[in-house]
Amino acid sequence: MRSRQEWRQARVIDIAHPTEDVRAVTFAVNGPLSAFDPGSHTNIRVMIHDAPAIRTYTVLPSAPGTLKIAVKLHPNSRGGSAWVWSLNPGDVTEMTTPENRFELSWRASHYLLIAGGIGVTPIFGMAPALISGGQSVRMIYGGRSQAQLAFRDELETLLGDDLELFVEEEGRSFDLDAEFSRLPLDAESYVCGPIGLLNASKAAWQRAGRPMSRLRFEVFGDSGHYGESAFWVEIPALRKTVEVRPDQSMLEALLQSGVDMVYDCQRGECGLCAVGVLDHEATIDHRDVFFSPTERAQNVRMCACVSRAPGGTISIDTGYQSAPL
Structure with a gap:
């Protein structure tokens, strides 16, 4: 049982590296491609150990007719990130047209965006959409080091003082209780990052007495506790x-x-x-x-x-x- 998916042939046309361990790949997609909202994702046919598989990635803002993803080369990867890192311009695969299960509501008086590590990918699309729509927004973004904060420069230019960075090697971490306590009553928060961050956000949101319908989150499924094994x-x-x-x-x-x-x-x-x-x-x-x-x-x-x-x-x-x- 799954949502209806529309597959398209896609060809790699550009490769960039927002950080040393993050690779951004842009695909030209065959056929008409409708505009998609921030937070959308695509499924990609990949090859892992010579066997076909499907992996899902957030789509980033990109030019019409293209889909762009950013993938971290993860030590606990099940093979998808390694495949993305093996791509070269001209390589061909198939992708689904984007769908969105992490969409902005556009109903709140203020938005708090929270990103941890490569969880920045859906948040990176939300921030400019909210700014261009005249919405009140603050973003907090955490990572292990400054060098691992993908799209940091673009976000600093866009958000200015409304962006705060938290870096583990500098001894800085999120204070979610404080963040949630000062939000307006009808504010919403959008969170993407490791499972530990999502669980901490849910717990702090509940402690603040806020309705769970106003906390939105997306998962990328790695607890960080174990390497992958059979x-x-x-x-x-x-x-x-x-x-x-x-x-x-x-x-x-x-x-x-x-x-x-x-x-x-x-x-x-x-x-x-x-x-x-x-x-x-x-x-x-x-x-x-x-x-x-x-x-x-x-x-x-x-x-x-x-x-x-x-x-x-x-x-x-x-x-x-x-x-x-």
């Missing part, structure tokens, strides 16, 4: 055992093995792909933002699209009780 999934109801390779998600492995699954966002947000955990010998690495911290600690359900059980075996119930495949 694991095995047993489905007793289907009498199947499926290997999940380091370069694929549990959801991908189950689908490729013929296991029926319900899913949608593939980012750990909607919960549709959640499976019941019957038993596990490995520590479950929960990477979703759908379940509460209490629910994740109970280890009775996990989101198949992002969460993992590195190096071990887990037994699950997918919810389907049909005859064995």
Whole structure:
């Protein structure tokens, strides 16, 4: 189960490096391409270990007829970032026309944008859209070092004093409680970054007594706790055992093995792909933002699209009780 996708052939026409470990790739896309809102994403057909796969990336503002992405070369990558870093001008692939599940509401009196690391990509499109629309906006942006803050110069030029940078090597980190406490009552905050930042933002937003409908976030599915390694999934109801390779998600492995699954966002947000955990010998690495911290600690359900059980075996119930495949 997924949203309707329209695939287009795409050719690499430009490569740039906003930072040493971030690569921006611009594609010319065949056929008419409608304007897209900030926060939109595209799916890209990639090759990982000579096998086809699909990865999802935010699309950045770019010229008409083009789609631009920025990808960090991540040490825990399942192969997508390495593939993007292997591209050269003239290389051809396929991409979907953009869709948006992280759109601006345009209903608030003030917007607080929060970006952590490469989570800046959707926020980078939101900031100029809000400024050009005459909206009140502040942005806080954090990273490990000044050199790793992609698009910092462009954002400083655009936002001036309404941008504040927080760099770990300088001992500076977000004070989310203080940030949220001084927002107007009808303000909204948009957050993208590591799962730790998203969970901290949700907790601070709740402590501030603010409605959750006014906190929007997007996930890129890495907890940072583990490197990627293979694991095995047993489905007793289907009498199947499926290997999940380091370069694929549990959801991908189950689908490729013929296991029926319900899913949608593939980012750990909607919960549709959640499976019941019957038993596990490995520590479950929960990477979703759908379940509460209490629910994740109970280890009775996990989101198949992002969460993992590195190096071990887990037994699950997918919810389907049909005859064995």
